[in-house]
Amino acid sequence: xDFLFITATAASDHTALWMFLxxxxxxxxxxxxxxxxxxxxxxYFAAGRRITGWQNGLAVAGDYMSAASFLGIxxxxxxxxxxxxxxxxxxxxxxxxxxxxxxEPLRNAGKYTMADVLAYRLSxxxxxxxxxxxxxxxxxxxxxxxxxxAGVLVRQLIPGVTYEVAVVGVGLLMVVYVVFGGMLATTWxxxxxxxxxMTGSGFLTVLVLREYQFDIGKFFSSLSAISSxxxxxxxxxxxxLTPGLIFKNPWDQISLGMALLFGTAGLPHIxxxxxxxxxxxxxxxxxxxxxxxxxxxxxxxxxxxxxxASLMGPDYVAAHGGTNMAAPELARKLGGEIFFAFISAxxxxxxxxxxxGLTISASTSFAHDFFTNVIHHGKEHQAGxxxxxxxxxxxxxxxxxxxxxxVLGPTVNVAFLVGLAFAVAASANLxxxxxxxxxxxxxxxxxxxxLYAGLASSIILILLSPDIMKEHAVFPLKNPALVSIxxxxxxxxxxxxxxxxxxxxxxFTELQVRANTGLGAEKATEH
Amino acid sequence: MQQKVWGDVNIAYLFxxxxxxxxxxxxxxxxxxxxxxxxxxxxxxxxxxxxxxH
Numbered sequence: 001x002d003f004l005f006i007t008a009t010a011a012s013d014h015t016a017l018w019m020f021l022x023x024x025x026x027x028x029x030x031x032x033x034x035x036x037x038x039x040x041x042x043x044y045f046a047a048g049r050r051i052t053g054w055q056n057g058l059a060v061a062g063d064y065m066s067a068a069s070f071l072g073i074x075x076x077x078x079x080x081x082x083x084x085x086x087x088x089x090x091x092x093x094x095x096x097x098x099x100x101x102x103x104e105p106l107r108n109a110g111k112y113t114m115a116d117v118l119a120y121r122l123s124x125x126x127x128x129x130x131x132x133x134x135x136x137x138x139x140x141x142x143x144x145x146x147x148x149x150a151g152v153l154v155r156q157l158i159p160g161v162t163y164e165v166a167v168v169g170v171g172l173l174m175v176v177y178v179v180f181g182g183m184l185a186t187t188w189x190x191x192x193x194x195x196x197x198m199t200g201s202g203f204l205t206v207l208v209l210r211e212y213q214f215d216i217g218k219f220f221s222s223l224s225a226i227s228s229x230x231x232x233x234x235x236x237x238x239x240x241l242t243p244g245l246i247f248k249n250p251w252d253q254i255s256l257g258m259a260l261l262f263g264t265a266g267l268p269h270i271x272x273x274x275x276x277x278x279x280x281x282x283x284x285x286x287x288x289x290x291x292x293x294x295x296x297x298x299x300x301x302x303x304x305x306x307x308x309a310s311l312m313g314p315d316y317v318a319a320h321g322g323t324n325m326a327a328p329e330l331a332r333k334l335g336g337e338i339f340f341a342f343i344s345a346x347x348x349x350x351x352x353x354x355x356x357g358l359t360i361s362a363s364t365s366f367a368h369d370f371f372t373n374v375i376h377h378g379k380e381h382q383a384g385x386x387x388x389x390x391x392x393x394x395x396x397x398x399x400x401x402x403x404x405x406x407v408l409g410p411t412v413n414v415a416f417l418v419g420l421a422f423a424v425a426a427s428a429n430l431x432x433x434x435x436x437x438x439x440x441x442x443x444x445x446x447x448x449x450x451l452y453a454g455l456a457s458s459i460i461l462i463l464l465s466p467d468i469m470k471e472h473a474v475f476p477l478k479n480p481a482l483v484s485i486x487x488x489x490x491x492x493x494x495x496x497x498x499x500x501x502x503x504x505x506x507x508f509t510e511l512q513v514r515a516n517t518g519l520g521a522e523k524a525t526e527h
Numbered sequence: 528m529q530q531k532v533w534g535d536v537n538i539a540y541l542f543x544x545x546x547x548x549x550x551x552x553x554x555x556x557x558x559x560x561x562x563x564x565x566x567x568x569x570x571x572x573x574x575x576x577x578x579x580x581h
Contacts, residue, residue, distance in 0.1 A: 082539060082540065082543075085540075085543055086543060088543075089543050089546045089547070092546070092547055092550050093546055093549075093550045095550065095554075096550055096553055096554065099554055099557055100557060104561075217533075217534040217535070217536075220534055220535045220536045220540075221534060221535040223535065224535045239529070241529075241535070241536070241537050241539060241540050242528075242529055242537075242539070243528055243529075243539045281565065284558065284561060287554075288554055288558060291550065291551065291554050292551075295547050295550065295551060298547070299544070299547055302544075516564075516568065517568050517571070517572060518568075519572065519577060
């Protein structure tokens with residue numbers, strides 16, 4: 001691996017490189033020990049279900065907070081103020097849906113994937129095939145967005161490393177974590193990332209506040225008149241706490257908010273994290289830990305985002321690498337080269353933890369839902385076949401991710417892919433998950449129509465949106481959630497009511513007892 | 528929304544910030560309620576002769 005990174009680099013830039021390598025070495029050691037410990041499907045897919053509440057809370061946070069939310073939001077606040085901060089709010093509030101509705105029933109009723117809950121009382125094969133397709137869609141699209149982002153970022157952070165080398169490096173590492181270390185290694189990579197991210201943003205926050213002698217009032221006063229150069233080259237002075245400086249269409253914001261609020265609880269890579277804890281109570285505790293960490297992080301975006309706006313200014317940010325570089329450049333300005341290198345390494349860790357989570361969720365769903373349950377009718381015909389298929393899938397998914405990211409290239413705007421992932425999770429996964437837990441009459445036809453309608457409407461509306469069709473867009477909103485979520489719910493209801501199939505009442509009662517009490521739920525493995 | 532309430536801090540910022548505390552408070556209320564459900568779950572399981580290991 002090392003030789004890939006060492007190219008013509010200016011001598012002064014080696015600090016960031018060394019910090020990257022230290023992080024990579026630490027995660028590879030973890031992977032080595034995870035690989036030695038892990039044997040059996042439960043160990044590979046669910047880390048033996050022995051992760052504790054706070055560990056899983058950190059891992060959920062590490063799985064969730066992507067480079068887009070660290071560097072992207074900081075940059076948006078630095079360039080245009082308040083509107084960027086609105087993104088931060090949605091990311092935390094979304095966890096209420098996870099806490100109230102899905103985390104505990106999911107842990108009690110399922111085994112490795114989201115589809116386990118659906119298949120509990122519905123006809124397993126059609127439901128799993130549909131759920132696996134939507135899981136793979138969400139995970140792979142989200143992953144390609146992250147890989148392209150990673151390539152662009154690493155290229156900016158370490159001069160001399162090309163886009164292609166960065167994409168291949170990130171892709172290889174995530175495949176190594178998942179193929180050899182499984183869920184245990186992925187979990188620890190995510191935990192380390194969460195700790196690094198919180199440490200880095202905590203330091204950055206303190207350094208920003210130090211510039212204002214730790215006087216919060218003074219900090220906010222500095223934001224009331226930020227001057228920058230307007231589109232026509234004229235000087236403009238704006239109050240950065242004013243809403244509406246970039247977002248002009250409120251419907252876009254409502255749609256995005258709905259995608260976050262309903263989509264987070266349907267993101268497969270977040271959902272499978274709840275299978276790694278011993279029971280539903282620990283799953284609940286881990287959501288609470290995650291909410292504390294995620295909330296603190298997004299409140300800190302106030303300080304380093306607005307701090308970048310007032311201490312450097314939008315013009316400086318635009319001239320020094322653009323929005324994504326606002327946080328690292330702020331670190332350089334306040335803490336010197338070493339701190340810049342540290343924040344860069346944090347950004348790198350951030351990307352790796354998220355793509356590893358996405359890879360394992362895609363491979364788990366393919367192996368468990370599609371291979372074992374759809375093709376082999378739920379029977380493992382050979383011992384260990386499921387884990388073997390998952391490892392091969394992780395390798396294939398990783399290779400595909402690298403290939404597509406390189407073909408798309410660094411200049412493609414991939415933000416819509418993240419929007420698509422959240423929209424599919426919100427419109428296809430969440431409605432059927434909610435109905436299968438709470439609605440007695442819900443049946444197989446409803447689940448299948450709900451999943452396919454949610455998936456298809458999200459993809460079609462994105463293809464018709466301004467992100468793809470530019471000024472000729474048929475559909476006016478950037479995120480389809482406002483329309484596709486109701487379509488997902490309605491399709492699930494209509495599909496249910498049109499079908500003659502009456503679901504077994506006993507099975508629903510059984511699911512209710514199991515989801516609420518944990519009776520019969522998968523146990524943690526012994527040491 | 529641009530009304531300043533504390534120094535230069537306006538209603539818009541406080542509103543956004545309040546969402547964080549709202550989320551935390553709702554989570555706290557849920558956890559308290561769920562602890563009560565845990566108790567009834569334990570007694571219910573015990574009544575039907577299942578031991579709950581928690």
